[in-house]
Amino acid sequence: MSYLVFSDLDGTLLDHDSYSFAAARPALQLLAQRHIPVIPVSSKTRAEIVPLRTALDLHAPFIVENGAAVLLPVLDLSAAEQATLPRLGDYCVKILAPQLSYWQPILEAMDRLFPGCLWPMSQLSIDRLMQFTGLDRPSAQRAQQREYSDPCLWLGDQAQLNELSQHCLALAISVVRGGRFIHFLKDTNKGNAVLWLQAFLQQRDPATALQSIALGDGANDSAMLEIADLAVQVRSASHQFPQLARESVYRTEQTGPAGWNEAIWYLLQTD
Numbered sequence: 001m002s003y004l005v006f007s008d009l010d011g012t013l014l015d016h017d018s019y020s021f022a023a024a025r026p027a028l029q030l031l032a033q034r035h036i037p038v039i040p041v042s043s044k045t046r047a048e049i050v051p052l053r054t055a056l057d058l059h060a061p062f063i064v065e066n067g068a069a070v071l072l073p074v075l076d077l078s079a080a081e082q083a084t085l086p087r088l089g090d091y092c093v094k095i096l097a098p099q100l101s102y103w104q105p106i107l108e109a110m111d112r113l114f115p116g117c118l119w120p121m122s123q124l125s126i127d128r129l130m131q132f133t134g135l136d137r138p139s140a141q142r143a144q145q146r147e148y149s150d151p152c153l154w155l156g157d158q159a160q161l162n163e164l165s166q167h168c169l170a171l172a173i174s175v176v177r178g179g180r181f182i183h184f185l186k187d188t189n190k191g192n193a194v195l196w197l198q199a200f201l202q203q204r205d206p207a208t209a210l211q212s213i214a215l216g217d218g219a220n221d222s223a224m225l226e227i228a229d230l231a232v233q234v235r236s237a238s239h240q241f242p243q244l245a246r247e248s249v250y251r252t253e254q255t256g257p258a259g260w261n262e263a264i265w266y267l268l269q270t271d
C-alpha cells in the first residue's frame with residue numbers, strides 16, 4: 001500500500017493571508033523521505049502552480065482550476081501515455097472541464113440577473129486583485145492567466161447567492177465557495193479530477209494499492225474530501241468547517257499550514 005497526498009493550496013498548505021507554507025515544512029520533509037507524492041489540487045491556474053510547485057520542491061502531477069485539468073510531467077510518462085494526452089509545455093494534460101470561453105455568456109447572463117453582485121476575476125484590475133487577495137503583482141498576473149474558469153467576487157448577500165445557485169443548477173452548473181471567490185463548475189470538481197488521477201496512477205502500478213489522503217479547508221474541497229480514503233479538514237480562522245456527508249474526517253486543531261503539518265504527522269504516525 002502506498003499513499004498519495006492530494007492537497008488544496010490557499011488556506012490549507014498555504015497560509016490564507018501570507019501564502020507561506022513554512023509551518024508545513026516538517027511534514028513535507030517527512031513525505032519526501034517516504035516518497036509519498038504531494039499533488040496540489042487548487043482553484044489556482046497552471047501559471048500560478050508551476051512556480052509554487054518548484055518552491056515546494058514537488059514533482060508529482062497537479063490539478064488546476066478546481067479540477068478542470070490534470071497536468072502530468074511529460075518526463076514521467078511513457079511514449080504510449082504521452083500519445084493519449086495533449087501536450088502543454090512540459091506537461092501532458094487531461095482536460096475535464098469546458099474552456100474559459102464557455103463561461104463568458106453565462107457570467108454575462110448571471111450579471112443581468114444579479115446586477116452589481118458578480119465581479120469576474122478576469123475583469124478586475126491588477127491593483128484591485130492585489131488589494132483583494134494580498135498577492136504581489138507577478139502572482140496576481142499569474143492568477144489572471146485563466147484557462148478554464150473565471151472565479152468571481154460575490155458582492156451580494158447569502159439569499160441572493162442561494163438564488164444564483166438555483167439558477168445555475170438548472171444549467172447543471174454548481175456554485176461553490178473558495179477562500180475568497182465563488183467558483184462556477186461544470187461537469188467536474190476537485191473530486192472527479194482526484195478520482196481520474198488516482199485511477200491513472202493505479203493502472204500504472206496495479207500491484208500497489210494506492211490510498212488517497214485529501215486535505216482542504218473550503219467548500220470547494222468537499223467533493224475531494226468525500227471521495228478520499230482519508231480526509232482532512234484544515235481549520236480556517238475565517239469560517240467554520242464545511243459540512244461533509246462522511247463521518248470519518250480528521251479536523252485539525254491548528255489552522256492553515258500548521259494544521260496541514262499536524263494532520264500529516266498524525267496520519268503517518270498511526271498508519
Ligand SMILES: [Mg+2]
Binds near residue numbers: 011012178179216217
Ligand atoms: Mg482553500
